[in-house]
Amino acid sequence: MTNKKKLVLSDGSEYVGEGFGADKETVCELVFNTSVVGYQEIISDPSYTDQAVIMAYPLIGNYGINKDDFETRIPTIGGLIVRDYQDIPSNFRSERSLSSCMEEFGIPGISGVDTRELIRRVRNFGSQIVCMADEATSADAALKAIRDYQMPKDAVSKVSRKKPESFGQGDAGFHVACIDLGMKENIIRSFLANGCSVTVFPWDVKAEEIRKCAPDGVFLSNGPGDPCDVRPAIDLVRELRGQFPMFGICLGHQIIALAYGAKTYKLKFGHRGGNHPVKDLVTGRIEMTSQNHSYAVDVDSLENTDLNVTHINLLDRTVEGLCSGTDPCFSVQYHPESAPGPGDGSYLFGRFNELMSCIQKK
Numbered sequence: 001m002t003n004k005k006k007l008v009l010s011d012g013s014e015y016v017g018e019g020f021g022a023d024k025e026t027v028c029e030l031v032f033n034t035s036v037v038g039y040q041e042i043i044s045d046p047s048y049t050d051q052a053v054i055m056a057y058p059l060i061g062n063y064g065i066n067k068d069d070f071e072t073r074i075p076t077i078g079g080l081i082v083r084d085y086q087d088i089p090s091n092f093r094s095e096r097s098l099s100s101c102m103e104e105f106g107i108p109g110i111s112g113v114d115t116r117e118l119i120r121r122v123r124n125f126g127s128q129i130v131c132m133a134d135e136a137t138s139a140d141a142a143l144k145a146i147r148d149y150q151m152p153k154d155a156v157s158k159v160s161r162k163k164p165e166s167f168g169q170g171d172a173g174f175h176v177a178c179i180d181l182g183m184k185e186n187i188i189r190s191f192l193a194n195g196c197s198v199t200v201f202p203w204d205v206k207a208e209e210i211r212k213c214a215p216d217g218v219f220l221s222n223g224p225g226d227p228c229d230v231r232p233a234i235d236l237v238r239e240l241r242g243q244f245p246m247f248g249i250c251l252g253h254q255i256i257a258l259a260y261g262a263k264t265y266k267l268k269f270g271h272r273g274g275n276h277p278v279k280d281l282v283t284g285r286i287e288m289t290s291q292n293h294s295y296a297v298d299v300d301s302l303e304n305t306d307l308n309v310t311h312i313n314l315l316d317r318t319v320e321g322l323c324s325g326t327d328p329c330f331s332v333q334y335h336p337e338s339a340p341g342p343g344d345g346s347y348l349f350g351r352f353n354e355l356m357s358c359i360q361k362k
Helices: 041-042 097-102 116-126 141-146 155-160 183-191 207-213 230-238 251-259 347-361
Strands: 003-009 014-021 025-032 049-055 079-082 108-111 128-134 165-167 174-179 196-201 215-222 246-249 265-278 286-297 307-313 319-324 329-332
Touching: 003 108, 003 141, 014 079, 014 097, 025 116, 025 265, 041 049, 041 097, 049 116, 049 307, 079 246, 079 265, 097 108, 128 141, 155 174, 174 183, 174 347, 183 196, 183 347, 196 207, 207 215, 207 230, 215 230, 215 251, 215 347, 246 251, 246 347, 251 265, 251 286, 251 319, 251 329, 265 319, 286 319, 329 347
Parallel strands: 025 049, 049 079, 079 108, 174 196, 174 215, 215 246, 246 329
Antiparallel strands: 003 014, 003 128, 014 108, 025 128, 165 196, 265 286, 265 307, 307 319, 319 329
């Protein structure tokens, strides 16, 4: 544990607590997550790049950190705010404390603050820019740092792989080209578990390279930031649509929507947690889902596109799933690969296999 730290919001409010993790000052966007477990997956999820996350569940750090549950090799989350941090974990899989992991990767944390009040503030007034700093930092200095901060537009390029990587033998005979927009490791595990081999490409891969790879399908991953900033991926989908079966998750879902002519918008405070109900409009089935996104597809903008809504969020009626009326293409806003989290959406990887199989038979 380090010295006293404080969180300064853009409206001038301050919250003082104990520091843990990296001893550094940072400015980033403040969001919250309602999951009860999974803090290791959260701090290592590339979708949280440049964001400080408030954990709604009060006790964090109690089961430690292990080498197997990371979602990326180098975590890029902006910071972590918790009510009660436990620095002496108790779990047979634990190999180190959360604080030591965050210190290694330069992630600052603050504990002992009223996370319920903080989350209510974000819910009422929306996500905002915050400064995590030493208690001695003046309010004027923190607010100036907040005013000078500009939301990054290169988050995907920072977290995506720099060169292609291959995984698995493909027992089912399917080879998937994955576009890494900030992809979680459990997506690769999910494809392998469904008998697919995977080649993961950087976010700005060209269409010619995908065609040369000759995959059975193309997958677009989750990732951080505004989907409109990821122009190479949008152009890629436009160029390849109809040529390969396509599947997108989260940011990949938004990229597909933009490529087909729809629009996206930023939510007031986003969706982040493991308990969001989503309705499948085709089957009528309700799925409990894991979510992590700031942006959503504008349902009205779909009117003159080839896309149809397949899933909706029952909390706010936002678009949670799409499919093309003519191309072998579908996507979901939520995370069927979530770990830990509800497994209700895991069938979607099997559905992608079925789609690739149908195209092969043709």
